[in-house]
Amino acid sequence: MKEKTQKILNIWYKHFMDEDRQYSEFEDSDIEYFVGCMLYNHFNFSYALNTMKTIDLSYDFLSSCGDEYDEIVKIIKSIEIEDEEQKIVFLKEYIKESQEKYSGDALYLLNRLAYHVDGVSQRFLAGHKAKAVQFINPILR
DSSP: OHHHHHHHHHHHHHHHHSGGGSOTTOOTHHHHHHHHHHHHHHHTOTTSOGGGSSOOOOHHHHHHSTTHHHHHHHHHHHOOOOOHHHHHHHHHHHHHHHHTTOOGGGGHHHHHHHHHHHHHHHHHHHTOOOOSOOOOOGGGO
16 A cells, blocks of 8 residues: 555656646645545545545645546555554554655645544544534633
């Protein structure tokens, strides 16, 4: 599976090397982030918040990713993990390795994805499926 994700990354690294294919606020880490989002959506976590069952991919990214998108979707769909815990472990490891490649502002989207996956992981480990999103100001806790 790791080989498949690396193949996907290599396809898009090559594609986005051409600056004419990059959108206005393109960051190299966007590639890892959007692959992570595609994996998240593919794994369809039962412990995800109802409002976070899927993560929308940016229009800018989708409109710039080229013909390679169809090939990448095929590779994503070929990643088969039956056990939800193993899906979480796989995605957390993917995100961790991706975060190690970048620093500063380039980590914003990857950190956001990690936050959502950590929430899925915590609910899974506790055996609590989310029933509703509770917005609590962390300063007021």
